[in-house]
Amino acid sequence: MNRVARWIVCALCLALAPVLLFQGQANANRPSGPFLTTNGFNLAGMARAGLRVRETRGTTTLTVEPAALRMARRAFAREPLAGDALFVMAIDERANVPGGEGEQALLDAAAAMIPRSRYLGALQVEQFSRRGDFTRTFAVIDRLARVYPGLTSEFVQPLVEALRQDDALDVMATALAGNPVWAREFWLAVPGDPELVGRMFALRQRVDSGTDATTDARLMAGLVGAGRFDDAIAFRDSLPAGRPQGTGFVSFGxxxxxxxxxxxxxxxxxxxxxxxxxxxxxxxxxxxxxxxxxxxxxxxxxxxxxxxxxxxxxxxxxxxxxxxxxxxxxxxxxxxxxxxxxxxxxxxxxxxxxxxxxxxxxxxxxxxxxxxxxxxxxx
Structure with a gap:
């Protein structure tokens, strides 16, 4: 895995882990009953509650309890469209044979049947990133951002952090050139770190998609806050509106x-x-x-x-x-x-x-x- 892929995988996993864990705990508190234990969708939700999230030295690992795996298989047998069941099964397959064909087959089949599943989408993002297949990685992120707008910020912050890597500028320039639904949110997430805001400025010089007067003003303010006054001035002068006449003084507005x-x-x-x-x-x-x-x-x-x-x-x-x-x-x-x-x-x-x-x-x-x-x- 190249450095960019490793950054994106680690960052996205850390961002998504709290979401997965919270949802799992919410399902774990559901009441039990005959209907809940026979309905495939509810069984799948209970199986997902059996996932365990562990964070060690910045690495997030999901594991499946044996009982949860059995429940997921029962859920899938009763309801083939139970996305949570396929998610649990894919996590188990990955733990046994990382990057194997079994996990790929499960994910491909599940994504085709249930494209709205945020959990399956998270696994796809991780898998495609590990392979360096950024076209498919960002396609999944775009799909999830459209279906779940509230998750957009969960994806954007790790992508900003990934800019620390040299190769990330090429990757992000290609992704943003397609004007994804999360593009404006990305440009609004101007970091306070001087190195990162400089990297975002370098990226902005290559890509216009998703930008507007507000995002550009925020980036200029970020450059100034980082002490990069020359970059801020050069950026302002390069924009279509350019520098105001004379001193550039703005009396109002x-x-x-x-x-x-x-x-x-x-x-x-x-x-x-x-x-x-x-x-x-x-x-x-x-x-x-x-x-x-x-x-x-x-x-x-x-x-x-x-x-x-x-x-x-x-x-x-x-x-x-x-x-x-x-x-x-x-x-x-x-x-x-x-x-x-x-x-x-x-x-x-x-x-x-x-x-x-x-x-x-x-x-x-x-x-x-x-x-x-x-x-x-x-x-």
């Missing part, structure tokens, strides 16, 4: 980080009010950032201006421009009330423009409206 990333907490808030601008609030005896956006600036001088209502609140609202890639950079902070001027050097390309509020000396806190904001190169 836009998607963070290229657009206002707004604070909304009990102590501070900056809320959009349509064309009227933003209402800001800072609780008494607190201060901090109300909103920020990322800018890619060339060396030179820039001006920021805004209308503050009421005017008396202007000294308590400040604007800061600081280098995003320099740790501990305090930047330059200036109070509003007049056009502000900032100098940008060539030592930094990615900058945070921040609106800050201060209510330390205000008995009733700070409440104001910001409108007509502009940030542009000085003429």
């Amino acid at each position: 836009g998607e963070a980080p290229f657009g206002w990333n707004l604070e909304a907490s009990g102590e501070r808030a900056m809320n959009p009010q349509g064309d009227a601008g933003y209402d800001v609030f800072v609780q008494q005896d607190t201060s901090g950032v109300l909103g920020q956006q990322l800018l890619a600036l060339r060396p030179g001088r820039y001006t920021f201006d805004a209308t503050v209502t009421p005017v008396s609140s202007a000294p308590n609202l400040k604007v800061r421009l600081r280098c995003a890639t320099a740790r501990g950079d305090a930047g330059t902070t200036q109070p509003l009330g007049k056009p502000l001027s900032f100098s940008v050097t060539g030592a930094c390309e990615a900058w945070w423009l921040e609106i800050m509020g201060d209510a330390w000396n205000l008995r009733d806190g700070l409440r104001a409206t910001l409108s007509d904001m502009s940030f542009e190169a000085a003429r």
Whole structure:
């Protein structure tokens, strides 16, 4: 088995094991009775409750109790469409002859009769992945995601983790090119790990399927969160909308980080009010950032201006421009009330423009409206 297959198998098994175990326990608590012990479907469910899930050093193993296997065979004899019975029998066959023809025959027959079975589908995913047959692996995942939308996240997270492997980019690019039903969910699952988000960005450069403005904005935010500012800027500039004219400053709307990333907490808030601008609030005896956006600036001088209502609140609202890639950079902070001027050097390309509020000396806190904001190169 190649490394990609091993990652996908292990990750999917770990993701699906809790689902299987929970369902098995649920069936184990079913009441017994003459009907339940003679009906093939119910017998099959009781047999599946006899599965045991063991996790050892990151490896998940399913085993079948002898009594459960006998019950599964009885269930299948009474009801050939009892998917749970075939699932149990396939698990037992795999334990005795891993990768053997018996398991394959059981799975092929079962999948043809019961394509909606999530348990049989999970076994197919594992088996096809072990063989490196990713076309069939992702076909099964797509089928299960359509039938059981709630399981989509169970499949997506392991696939994101699989991106750690070099060969996974080719595998995932091929799978996503077919625009599977889980594609958008995959792109929304932006990881916090810097290495993984970089791998997802490399994949995004090769594939468009399943992406939209929301998924792209989330990936850009993930790149920024991982400190990959150059990648985030290059990604934004490569999109059809491209970089806004001039500095790239977005006075209203836009998607963070290229657009206002707004604070909304009990102590501070900056809320959009349509064309009227933003209402800001800072609780008494607190201060901090109300909103920020990322800018890619060339060396030179820039001006920021805004209308503050009421005017008396202007000294308590400040604007800061600081280098995003320099740790501990305090930047330059200036109070509003007049056009502000900032100098940008060539030592930094990615900058945070921040609106800050201060209510330390205000008995009733700070409440104001910001409108007509502009940030542009000085003429």
